[in-house]
Amino acid sequence: MSEDKLTVGFKETKEGLTFVFALVKGITSALKDDGKITVGDLPHFLPSLLSVKGALEGIDKVPVEFKLASQAEADELKVWIKKEFDIPDDKMEQFIEDAFAVLLDMWVFTSRYLISQTQEMNEPLPNGTEPIDEASSA
Numbered sequence: 839m840s841e842d843k844l845t846v847g848f849k850e851t852k853e854g855l856t857f858v859f860a861l862v863k864g865i866t867s868a869l870k871d872d873g874k875i876t877v878g879d880l881p882h883f884l885p886s887l888l889s890v891k892g893a894l895e896g897i898d899k900v901p902v903e904f905k906l907a908s909q910a911e912a913d914e915l916k917v918w919i920k921k922e923f924d925i926p927d928d929k930m931e932q933f934i935e936d937a938f939a940v941l942l943d944m945w946v947f948t949s950r951y952l953i954s955q956t957q958e959m960n961e962p963l964p965n966g967t968e969p970i971d972e973a974s975s976a
Contacts, residue, residue: 848915850896851903852922857893859923860886866925904945912942 864886868879907915916939925931 850899853892857889
């Protein structure tokens, strides 16, 4: 696979995650005192309310960002997640950060070795004929 492929970064993904992280932080902060979410907890949710517009505007571009992601971009996103994601429960925070890292690595692996090979198998043959679809020829 060529390393000169088009990349777009993770701008929309980061905006979506900013909203999710703010929402999670708002929920954990609200529940910390009395175990309930009430109208008095509204200030905890202000950051998520301010970031929801940006998160929703580009949500349709997130799959494209992942499809075109390079390993370097995935690594940069992992660093960004560790920097931006913060909740009071350090053990849970580490678990979630590690889970994101594993999922990103799995996505890069899948797109590099499985998706690209599947696409190559479905490309027209040099003589212009289409590859044989085993399922339809049975």
